[in-house]
Amino acid sequence: MDFRGKKYERGSNWSDPEVVELLQLWADESVQMELESCLRNQHVFNRIAEVLREKGIHRTGDQCREKIKKMKLEYRRIKDNNKTPRGGRTWKFYEVMDRVLTSRPSLSYSSLSGSVMSQQALQGSMVENYHHHFTPSALPFGHSQHPELMEIKCEEVDSDEHCLTPEPPLSMSYQQGSPEEHEMERAFLDRAQNDSPISRVEIPIETSVSPSGFSEPNVASSSRIHSVGPRPGFSTLHRLRKKRKGQRVKDPLDDLLLKTLTSQRAMEERFLQMEERRLQRDMEVEERRMQLEQRRFELEREHEFRMFNVFAQMLSILKQNNSSSSSSAALPFIQVLSDIAGMGGGGGLQEVRAMQVGRPLSERRTDMYSFCNPGEFQSSPFLSARGNIANLFRGSTEEGYKAYHADKYDEDKNPNGIINFGTSENKLCFDLMSKRLTQSDMNLMEPPLLQYPDWKGHMFLREEVARFLTYYCKAPAPLKAENVIVLNGCGSLFSALATVLCDPGEAVLIATPFYGGITQSLFLYGNVKLVYAYLDSKITGTSTRPFQLTVDKLEKALQDARSEGVGVKALILLNPQNPLGDIYSLSELRDYLEFAKRHELHVIVDEIYMLSVFDESATFHSVLGMDRLPDPQRTHVMWGISKDFAVSGIRFGTLYTENQDVANAVASLCYFHGVCGPVQYKVAQLLRDRDWINQVYLRANHARLKAAHTYVTDELKTLGVPFLNRNAGFFVWIDFRKYLRTGTFEEEMLLWRRFLDNKVLLSCGKAFECSEPGWFRIIFADKTHRLQLGMQRIRRVLEEREREILSEDKDQPCQSDQDGKADSTDEVIFVSHHQEPVSTGGSNLGDLIGLLQQQMRSSDWLQKNTAEQFAQEKPEIYDVFSKLVGKQ
Numbered sequence: 001m002d003f004r005g006k007k008y009e010r011g012s013n014w015s016d017p018e019v020v021e022l023l024q025l026w027a028d029e030s031v032q033m034e035l036e037s038c039l040r041n042q043h044v045f046n047r048i049a050e051v052l053r054e055k056g057i058h059r060t061g062d063q064c065r066e067k068i069k070k071m072k073l074e075y076r077r078i079k080d081n082n083k084t085p086r087g088g089r090t091w092k093f094y095e096v097m098d099r100v101l102t103s104r105p106s107l108s109y110s111s112l113s114g115s116v117m118s119q120q121a122l123q124g125s126m127v128e129n130y131h132h133h134f135t136p137s138a139l140p141f142g143h144s145q146h147p148e149l150m151e152i153k154c155e156e157v158d159s160d161e162h163c164l165t166p167e168p169p170l171s172m173s174y175q176q177g178s179p180e181e182h183e184m185e186r187a188f189l190d191r192a193q194n195d196s197p198i199s200r201v202e203i204p205i206e207t208s209v210s211p212s213g214f215s216e217p218n219v220a221s222s223s224r225i226h227s228v229g230p231r232p233g234f235s236t237l238h239r240l241r242k243k244r245k246g247q248r249v250k251d252p253l254d255d256l257l258l259k260t261l262t263s264q265r266a267m268e269e270r271f272l273q274m275e276e277r278r279l280q281r282d283m284e285v286e287e288r289r290m291q292l293e294q295r296r297f298e299l300e301r302e303h304e305f306r307m308f309n310v311f312a313q314m315l316s317i318l319k320q321n322n323s324s325s326s327s328s329a330a331l332p333f334i335q336v337l338s339d340i341a342g343m344g345g346g347g348g349l350q351e352v353r354a355m356q357v358g359r360p361l362s363e364r365r366t367d368m369y370s371f372c373n374p375g376e377f378q379s380s381p382f383l384s385a386r387g388n389i390a391n392l393f394r395g396s397t398e399e400g401y402k403a404y405h406a407d408k409y410d411e412d413k414n415p416n417g418i419i420n421f422g423t424s425e426n427k428l429c430f431d432l433m434s435k436r437l438t439q440s441d442m443n444l445m446e447p448p449l450l451q452y453p454d455w456k457g458h459m460f461l462r463e464e465v466a467r468f469l470t471y472y473c474k475a476p477a478p479l480k481a482e483n484v485i486v487l488n489g490c491g492s493l494f495s496a497l498a499t500v501l502c503d504p505g506e507a508v509l510i511a512t513p514f515y516g517g518i519t520q521s522l523f524l525y526g527n528v529k530l531v532y533a534y535l536d537s538k539i540t541g542t543s544t545r546p547f548q549l550t551v552d553k554l555e556k557a558l559q560d561a562r563s564e565g566v567g568v569k570a571l572i573l574l575n576p577q578n579p580l581g582d583i584y585s586l587s588e589l590r591d592y593l594e595f596a597k598r599h600e601l602h603v604i605v606d607e608i609y610m611l612s613v614f615d616e617s618a619t620f621h622s623v624l625g626m627d628r629l630p631d632p633q634r635t636h637v638m639w640g641i642s643k644d645f646a647v648s649g650i651r652f653g654t655l656y657t658e659n660q661d662v663a664n665a666v667a668s669l670c671y672f673h674g675v676c677g678p679v680q681y682k683v684a685q686l687l688r689d690r691d692w693i694n695q696v697y698l699r700a701n702h703a704r705l706k707a708a709h710t711y712v713t714d715e716l717k718t719l720g721v722p723f724l725n726r727n728a729g730f731f732v733w734i735d736f737r738k739y740l741r742t743g744t745f746e747e748e749m750l751l752w753r754r755f756l757d758n759k760v761l762l763s764c765g766k767a768f769e770c771s772e773p774g775w776f777r778i779i780f781a782d783k784t785h786r787l788q789l790g791m792q793r794i795r796r797v798l799e800e801r802e803r804e805i806l807s808e809d810k811d812q813p814c815q816s817d818q819d820g821k822a823d824s825t826d827e828v829i830f831v832s833h834h835q836e837p838v839s840t841g842g843s844n845l846g847d848l849i850g851l852l853q854q855q856m857r858s859s860d861w862l863q864k865n866t867a868e869q870f871a872q873e874k875p876e877i878y879d880v881f882s883k884l885v886g887k888q
Helices: 016-026 029-037 042-054 061-081 094-101 124-132 179-193 231-247 252-320 323-341 385-392 396-406 430-437 459-472 490-501 517-526 551-563 586-598 660-673 677-688 690-719 745-757 784-808 845-857 867-873 875-887
Strands: 116-118 172-174 205-209 484-487 507-512 529-534 568-574 602-606 635-640 653-657 731-735 775-779
Touching (some): 016 029, 016 061, 029 042, 042 061, 061 252, 396 745, 430 690, 459 484, 484 490, 490 517, 490 568, 490 602, 507 551, 517 529, 529 551, 551 568, 551 586, 653 660, 690 731, 690 784, 745 784, 867 875
Parallel strands (some): 507 568, 568 602
Antiparallel strands (some): 116 205, 172 205, 484 653, 731 775
């Protein structure tokens, strides 16, 4: 391939033989002399390129020049940075470059005579041949000569483009010398014919410069050598050469080229490192994918084994029963089989629950009915009946809270104390709130603030609350200050509303799990009970997510309570929901309010976590932001600053209701639950500062909540623990059911105490009236160091508990922690864990049917293994199954 006409092709690669040929031509003495004595050297490299092309190496003059320059840069770099002996050099061309660049002749000008002094004599015939023909035969070496045997000279790196002498080189003429000099000349000429390292003798010569100031093209090359200077003149030449070198000005382009090449090399090394890391990551991802595939296959096989094990137990029970009982018991079983057979044809699973057949509401609901009978408790003679109830009204929440305050964790004073992940507090924004609450505009003390206020609250505060709720609830019309009532916390609001809306013994409907403090607020003062609409983790019927509240569940709970003569007067909605973190959509809110209107129920909506939705993908909808309320006279909305503004120690809650009768009745109880004047003023100033809230506080609060939530959920994924992944509130609802051996609330309580013994306080599901044992709530709105230490303690408890379960029952198929790991992109990270039946003798048919259905819902095994596929793979077994179904 001919490269002529293509300039600056610097990316061409050179092979070692090509480099050797280039060095043989470039290292020639005549070439070095011309490079040293000329202003422009491009023509020299062009002739070198022509010689290379005659030898079959197609390179341009620019490529030759760039290759030599790079090799000189590499030589300088090794020589400057590597101080090891020459034998330890790793670059194959270092010796060759060293010989050339340390022995090159330097021209120096004599200030007296105008002559040019050279360190070596130039062979006249060779120079003449080089200028005229520059053929391979004219050179003092051939292909067979080893590059390390070449004669080399010293040349500065920046001398390729032009000569660095003070003026252009002039024509040179040689003077006659003594007979001894003629003898040295003959020896020099003999060396040209017999080119060996021994014959090469460095002979200094003296030249004169033409007075014209310009050198003719071939004068120097055609001049005869007349005389050779004596050897003692070398010291003078050496001094002149050093003086000339000191006066040289280094070309800045060479520095730029050096920096460019160094940067290019660094970028290439960096690119290679990045490629290696990328390949390593790809290999790790592929290995992880293979492990997940293998684990998924193992889980499918385990599911298949469990389902057939349940089938076998159900068939065994059917055989043991008599004909009458077996026929009645077989009906639900055959229904399940029919559902399985019709799975491929679009038929759905029908839920069968034997626990709901003939079981009264009082046995299925854990409520507060028993508290109406104080005789069941061991009473104190110093307390009334209500006092004894209040004294005994405490559960795990009160016990853990008391233990925490007795042994509170402190990084310096008590590093082994209890870390509180049970109380719903925001501990991430103390710096922001303390700074804002201590500013000068907060410090006002006037006589009205120290006197009795309007029991509903100072009007300046109520007006500010109305404006605040209008803005953040996105109300379609400005809210009115006369509809605002201020109390010392939302707990007091629950108590006051229950007292004015319900009579003693009546009830309020609420979905479980829910914040357990509501039970105390409603019952201790007003003796108002709760009716529970139980939510569970299974996705059935119209549910699309675990623990989803539907109108059907509310209808059923209400009808069951009224069938037992319980009067239900109100419905409580928590939005965002505590402890689930669910945010109700507008359609869901409208359905709940329409349900309450149909049954003439008051609706108490607690929106205390309204501004604690920390992910932009989630949108909060307030009841006050709806265009039209189905029943505005029975709709009451609560909010407070303890959660959203991270000041749970400041007891402040507000109620907005359009029903003035309710407002006045609640206001009469504000005498017992009022907020002091200075606090009302500070709260009004805080709510008024809209710019600080939007630009400073909410941005920082949401970012910190999101970071803490991400840390805790990542730790749970690492542990293989399922949880509900929500984006509101301070809590995560966690599934610890696989750490319960028997799946009872008693065992849940033991696990809760075990966490407390290991100095970490959580809230168990029983405190929230959860219907499924094994669920816990963890608060993540805490500092990083406490989160890290608390999660370490939780990990230690779970690992110990897992080892105990494995040692207790090694024969039971154990579920690995991989079961709980789900795709982080799912809204709900949830994997069901269910206990195996211990023996057929202790299980009835209804329990086995329910267990079978749970196994079917917790896996897509039936979707992958349809009846049609089974019929094709095992037709004999399928025929027996079809006959069994056909007989019924």
